Structure formats: C-alpha cells, structure tokens
Amino acid sequence: MALTAGAGRRPHGSLEAEILATLAAATEPMSAADVQRALPHDLAYNTVQTILIRLLEKDAVQRRPRGRGHVYWVRHAEAAEAARRMRATLAGRPDRAAVLQQFAAGLDDADAEMLRALLAEPPEAT
Amino acid sequence: MTFAVYLPAALSLLLVAVSRAAARHTSPAAVTRGLALAAAGTAIAYAACLSFLALTLLDDLPPLAAFDHLPGLPRPVPGPIALAAAGLLGWSAWRLLRDLRIRRDTHRRLRSVGSPDAGGLVVADWAAPHAVAVPGRPGHVLITTGLLRTLDGRERAVVLAHEQAHLRHGHHRFTAVAAAAAAVNPLLAPLRDAVAHHAERWADEEAASQVGDRGLVARCVAKAALAATPVLGLGGASVVGRVRALRSPAPDGRWTRLAGPAAIVAMIAAVTATAAVEFAAVASAWLHAV
Numbered sequence: 552m553a554l555t556a557g558a559g560r561r562p563h564g565s566l567e568a569e570i571l572a573t574l575a576a577a578t579e580p581m582s583a584a585d586v587q588r589a590l591p592h593d594l595a596y597n598t599v600q601t602i603l604i605r606l607l608e609k610d611a612v613q614r615r616p617r618g619r620g621h622v623y624w625v626r627h628a629e630a631a632e633a634a635r636r637m638r639a640t641l642a643g644r645p646d647r648a649a650v651l652q653q654f655a656a657g658l659d660d661a662d663a664e665m666l667r668a669l670l671a672e673p674p675e676a677t
Numbered sequence: 678m679t680f681a682v683y684l685p686a687a688l689s690l691l692l693v694a695v696s697r698a699a700a701r702h703t704s705p706a707a708v709t710r711g712l713a714l715a716a717a718g719t720a721i722a723y724a725a726c727l728s729f730l731a732l733t734l735l736d737d738l739p740p741l742a743a744f745d746h747l748p749g750l751p752r753p754v755p756g757p758i759a760l761a762a763a764g765l766l767g768w769s770a771w772r773l774l775r776d777l778r779i780r781r782d783t784h785r786r787l788r789s790v791g792s793p794d795a796g797g798l799v800v801a802d803w804a805a806p807h808a809v810a811v812p813g814r815p816g817h818v819l820i821t822t823g824l825l826r827t828l829d830g831r832e833r834a835v836v837l838a839h840e841q842a843h844l845r846h847g848h849h850r851f852t853a854v855a856a857a858a859a860a861v862n863p864l865l866a867p868l869r870d871a872v873a874h875h876a877e878r879w880a881d882e883e884a885a886s887q888v889g890d891r892g893l894v895a896r897c898v899a900k901a902a903l904a905a906t907p908v909l910g911l912g913g914a915s916v917v918g919r920v921r922a923l924r925s926p927a928p929d930g931r932w933t934r935l936a937g938p939a940a941i942v943a944m945i946a947a948v949t950a951t952a953a954v955e956f957a958a959v960a961s962a963w964l965h966a967v
Contacts, residue, residue, distance in 0.1 A: 565837060567796030568818065572833045575800040576825035591831040611795035630802035630822065633791040637801045637819065640786040647783040650776075652843050652852065652876060654808035654824070654836055655901035655916055663907065665917050666899050669924070 566594075570602050571611055571625065580615070580622035678753040678959060682729055682952035685722040688945045689864040692719055695937040700871055703934040705878035706846075711935040712875070713851040713858075715942045716868045720858035722949040724769060729956040730754055730762030736963065753959045772860040780853060784812060793817035797841070800825070806904045808836050810843035818844070827904045832897040835884050839894075842883035848876040874915045881919055882927070895923035 573589045574581055581589070587599045603623055606612045614621040641648050658666065692715060700708045733753045788811055791799035797817045801807075806824035811817050818840040825833060843849070855872035859865040881898065885891040902916040922928075 565796065565841065568798040568837050568841075569796070569834055571795050571798050571800065572820065572825055572837060573830065575802075575820075575822050576828070576833065578826075589830050591829075591834055606795050609794040625800055627802065629791060630800050633799055633801035633819075634803035634821070636790040637787070637807070637821070638803060638805075640783065640790070641807070646779050647786075650780045650783050650853075650856065651787075652810045652840075652848060652873075652880075654839060655806070655898055655905060657905035657907050658902050658916060659907060662914060662917050663903060666903065666920060669917065669920055670896065670899055672924075 566598075566602055567606060570599065571606060574612060574623055575625045575630065577624070580617075580624040582617065582620055582622050584620075586623070678729070678733070678952065678955045681948045681955065682726045682754075684948040684952075685719065685726050685945050686862070686864065688941055688948070689719050689723065689862055692938060692941045692945070693865065693867045695941055696868060696871060699934050699937045700875065702928050703931065704928045705875040705882060707932050707935060708875040709848070709851050709872055709879055711932070711938065712868055713854045713872050715938050716855045716858035716865050716872065718942050719865060719868075719945055720861040722945045723862040723864075724766065725949055726952050727762045727766040727769070729952055730759050731766050732956070733959065734759045734763060753956075769861045772863070773857055776856055776860040780856070784849075787811045787819060788813050788817075790819055797844075798837070805906065806901055808840055808901070810840045810849070812844065812847070812849040816844035824901060824904070827900060828897065831888065831893060832900065835888055835894050835897040836901070838884035838887040839880045842880040843876070846879065846883075848880065852876055870915075874918065877915065877919055878922060881923055885923065891923045891927065895920045898923070 569590065570586055573586055577585075577589070583596060583600045583603055586603065587594060587596055590599070603612070603614075603621075607614060607623070611626065612623045613626050614623045641651075696712055696715065700712070734756070736753075787809065790801065790811075793799050797815060799811075799817055799819045801819060801821045803821040804823040805821055806827055808818065808820045808824050811819050818837065820836065820840070824836065828836065852869075852873050855865075855869040859869035881894050882891075885894045888894065898916060899920050
C-alpha cells in the first residue's frame with residue numbers, strides 16, 4: 552500500500568510512535584492528560600487514552616495508578632538494552648555510521664557557525 | 678581496440694560535474710532516483726571496459742602465446758595497461774564486497790537492537806542524539822532519548838515523519854546502489870554523497886508536507902545537528918545544505934533538468950557498446966588463430 556503524505560495526513564501507526572516518543576522524552580511518568588498536552592495535535596483525551604492502552608498491551612510502556620487514573624512511562628530495561636546494542640554497533644565505527652540514513656550528523660565549528668548565521672536570517676520568500 | 682574503452686572512466690568525471698549543476702532546483706525525489714540509476718549504469722560500464730582490457734591478457738597465456746609470432750594476430754593494448762586494468766578490477770571487487778558486508782552487518786545489528794512492537798519505533802536510552810531508519814520488512818525507526826529530549830512535540834513529529842518517509846520510499850535502496858557504484862568506480866564517490874544528501878532532502882520535504890511547515894523542519898534539522906557531538910567530516914556540509922534548501926522556495930519536480938546527466942549516461946552506454954564490439958572483434962580473431 553502506497554501512502555502519499557499530504558498536509559495533515561498521518562500514516563498508520565504514527566500516533567503510536569508519537570506518543571511513545573513523547574513518553575520517552577519525558578523524565579517523569581506522564582498521565583494521559585500530560586501526554587495530550589505535550590502533543591502538537593488537537594487529539595481527544597479518549598484517543599490518547601486508547602493509544603496508551605494499546606502501547607501497554609504491546610508491552611511498550613508500563614503504568615501505575617496515580618489519583619483517579621494512571622501514569623505511563625517507557626519500559627526502562629528495554630530502552631537501556633537497546634542503547635547498549637546501538638552504542639556497540641555505532642560508537643567508534645564511522646564505517647558503519649556512514650551506511651546509515653541518520654537524521655543529522657555532527658558539525659565542525661565552521662559549519663555550526665554557518666548554520667547559526669543561516670537561522671538568524673529571515674527565510675527567502677516563497 | 679581504440680580509445681572508446683577508456684572513455685567511461687573519463688566520462689564518469691563529466692557526469693559528476695554535470696550532476697552537481699542539474700541537482701540544484703530539481704525535486705529531491707527525481708534527483709535521488711535519477712542519480713542512483715546513472716551511478717549504477719556508469720559503474721557497470723566502467724567494470725565492463727576494465728574487463729575488456731584485462732581480458733586482453735589472455736593472449737599471453739597458452740595456447741595464444743604460441744601464436745605471438747604470427748602476423749595478423751591482434752595486439753589490442755600494451756600489456757602493462759591490461760595488467761593495470763586487471764588490478765583496478767580486483768580493487769573494485771574488493772571494495773564492493775567490503776561495502777556490501779558493512780551495510781548488511783550494520784543493518785542486521787540495528788534490526789536486533791529492539792523489537793518495534795509499537796508504531797514501528799524503538800527507543801534507546803542514550804544521550805547521543807541519533808535517529809535512524811532501519812530498513813527491513815517492515816522497517817522501523819530507531820531513536821535515542823538524547824534526541825527526543827532536545828526536541829519539542831512538533832519537532833518530534835518532524836523527525837518521525839522524516840524517518841518514516843525513508844522507510845516508505847525505500848531510500849536505503851537508492852543509497853546502497855549509489856554506494857555500490859562508487860565502490861566499483863571510485864570516481865563516482867561525489868555521486869554517492871549526492872544521492873545520500875538528496876535522500877535526506879526528499880525525507881525533509883515529505884516531513885514538511887506532513888507537518889505543513891518547511892521552516893519548522895529547517896529549525897529541527899539544525900537543532901538536532903547542533904546538539905550532536907561536533908565532528909570533522911562531510912556530514913556538516915550536507916546539514917547546512919538541507920537547512921538552506923528548506924528555507925528557500927520548494928523545488929519543482931521536473932525531470933527535464935536531469936537531461937544533462939541522462940545524455941552523459943547515454944554517451945557512456947554508446948562508448949561501452951563500441952568497446953564491446955571492438956573486443957568481440959579481437960576475441961574472434963584469436964579464436965580463428967587457435
């Protein structure tokens with residue numbers, strides 16, 4: 552199935568990924584309301600709740616009761632193990648890092664300076 | 678054999694120069710596909726011509742060597758050139774195998790980092806800011822808490838959309854083809870880097886159309902790069918180019934701008950065909966002598 556992305560269109564599963572990413576970015580466990588506030592979309596509370604339950608069923612997150620609801624967090628043991636394996640694969644191995652599609656590589660001082668200058672300028676008119 | 682057999686190597690350099698100009702202002706999807714295809718074709722032509730040259734060494738082997746004194750037996754190229762071609766061909770094969778092995782090994786290791794049960798995402802609790810598209814069936818996104826914590830909610834959506842675009846369009850195939858071509862023919866290294874860069878541009882533009890804000894994607898790419906450990910290398914120029922492109926008017930999708938590189942690939946195909954015909958004439962003369 553080919554999904555063509557248009558403005559406002561989200562591929563299947565991307566809400567799950569976004570909510571998981573939101574929980575992973577947090578340093579504290581989050582309630583469904585916290586997650587709803589942290590997301591950039593106007594999502595209904597029930598939608599967030601449903602996806603959190605789905606993540607729980609898939610063992611991607613853990614929860615404990617707090618107040619009248621629950622707070623959720625990313626399972627730490629798995630994330631730590633993933634980090635260990637990822638580091639073992641990439642750290643100090645530029646030949647392996649070079650074959651990957653990485654979101655953003657590190658910069659040298661001159662490029663970092665150029666990037667900061669570029670961001671300070673107003674964008675070109677479209 | 679005439680000069681045709683040497684031309685694919687020379688034309689590789691011309692292809693690199695022309696592609697650089699053609700890639701500007703063309704949609705990154707067209708550039709990624711077009712240049713990966715051009716690199717593959719050129720690498721095949723390069724390897725074919727080296728093979729023709731190397732195979733002329735056969736006339737030093739028995740039984741052809743016995744006929745060396747006969748008049749009319751073709752002496753297509755000087756021996757040292759044929760030997761050099763054989764050496765280059767061996768070097769290409771070694772580089773190609775090494776590239777394929779590192780690529781397969783890296784992807785296999787990253788696939789086993791974690792199981793992407795939820796939303797095709799594996800989170801690694803590591804302070805270094807990384808986000809990687811790991812190809813597979815289905816592929817998944819591997820992202821570190823270091824990057825997630827650097828970004829706000831909208832920027833996290835950008836990174837996820839960017840990585841998912843890599844997976845959806847199978848960008849790893851184009852970059853792998855271009856890298857294999859550059860392994861075979863080292864003159865194509867700039868083309869390999871251009872394909873990698875434009876695959877990132879393609880994913881940036883897809884992310885931008887999904888979140889509806891190119892400026893946001895530009896800021897997000899810059900933020901992630903500035904958060905990464907400073908390094909010396911080529912990655913920085915690519916990031917600066919992506920941010921600059923996202924802050925300029927969106928490129929159009931016209932393939933016609935790739936006419937220049939396409940014409941050179943056609944020339945490479947023509948000279949390789951000429952070299953093949955010439956080699957066939959030499960081979961048939963030998964067969965008659967034996």
